[in-house]
Amino acid sequence: MVTHPVRRPRTLGMVCPPLDGRYAATVGDGGARAAILARLWEALSREPIPGVAARTVEGDTLVVRLGDGRELRGPVPEPFTEPAPDLAVAAGGSAYRDPGGLVRHLGLGERLAVELDDSVRNLALARAAQPVPDGGPPALVRYDAVGLEQCVVDGHPVHPLCRTRLGMSEGDVRAYAPEHRPTVALRVYAVPERDWLSTGAGLPPRLLVHPWQAEHVLDRYPHLRPTGETVPARPLMSLRTVEIGPGWHVKTAVDVQMTSAVRIVSPAAVRNGPVVSELLADLGRRAGLGVMREVAAGAVLVDGQPCRSLAMVRRRAPVPAPGTALLPLAVLAAPSPATGAPILTEAVRLGYRGRPLPFAADLVRLLLPPLLRLLHRGAALEAHGQNTLVLLRAGRPRRLWYRDLGGVRLSPKRLRMDLPLYGDLASDEPEVLRTKLFAALTVVLGELATTLTRAYGTDPDDFWRLVAATLRETAREVPEATELFGPTLPIKATTAMRLAEDPIEDVWTTVPNPLAGLR
16 A cells, blocks of 8 residues: 555556646645645544543634643634645644644554545545636536536545545546546446345346456456446446436445445345335425435345345436536535636526525525425435535526435334334434434535635625524424524534444534524
8 A cells, every 4th residue: 555645646657647747746735635634633623533632722723632641733623615735733743744644643543544645645636637727618507417526526525534445546546536537337247046136126137347346356256247248337426326327327336445434235225225215205205305216226145145245226317407407515615617616606607696695595495494394204314415416497406306325314203104124224213313414414504604605705604694594484394493503513523433443333523503593
């Protein structure tokens, strides 16, 4: 494993020489390192990290005190903002600019340090691949739905492992990652019928395999026969989920750690997907939300059980009509290829004559009521920037869509039905249901508020006041809406999760609530 960013061009040049100089420049200016360090510093400022004993603010400096008496000092974190390229955290008489180096100094484990090293390298690679703004057509006009998803360069806005892809080489990242806009050739494998499980509408015993998986995993299963056929596909924001044609997505298994988890397709996902998406589609219609249905799934049986490395899910997706654009909420903060400004500025210009707050008000009114209605009825959606999409017509938000069911929690008690679910999707605990939704909204709304301020200089308080107005109106119908006015909001503690014994079990922390006092 290469662990020092400046070494990367030695192999990068063999993959795609034109990026060598741009990659070195991106690493050299410290932007990628600083972006990951800022996310790590945010985590140290709020998450239950082992060894952290206390936190205090002295002017514009955050002081993190460790249980062994050491101190860390750095600027007070500003979530969702691009840090200065020379960002550093002072510890033990040294200034740490490299997040992996800081983690090694703190003794938090080599695993996390290596994951951070990889995130820095891949973020630098992603930024180096982006074109200079060309003054051409807006992204909302020039790109289809997949092209818009591929505008997201930096990944998760608060996760330090936002671009971690452990197990992939530089060439793999260039060939398969969405920010590099590749076309991927899925390989088709014939599966003996006795070894095939299919759910939902059913799939023939032919497994669509991601090329990385075919090259690194499939040789362990010689009974699966390559047909020689391939299916051209384009990756969505999630590298392993691809569009294989208008209106059709396929989630593939890729045994690579991306952000916090290895991206297999679990037996629970194979069995739950069609059932849960049909239920949510029905609930969503009544709540004002579209759900992309997982119509079928399939998995190879190994020793009689679905194999998580040999599985797929087929999903139906809407095809935007002319004059409309369908995009994940995270795309709104991504840079426009035309101007370099956030893509939401294109919608504001197109639909609102440059007035950002009316755009924000319409988006919030589209987003919050249906999610809260579903929560009230027993379906808590983990509505984050990747799986929650907005349909824009002439720049104006017109419809909300949801996809990817792994983060959903369903309450059999509230839904008044027995749910034939596998895994951990079922819960009647009110706190579990609320936290699942509220924590995702913390990030979505926080990023939107900060992006508006960055692009237009808007006062964040004005944004939160319009959010509060929507919540007050929604509370007449959904009492849970008032709970978003508490003193704090939950947020997923992603770094603490990576340090936990079970790194995929949810860990939560809290942040001050900008809605407090606005009820």
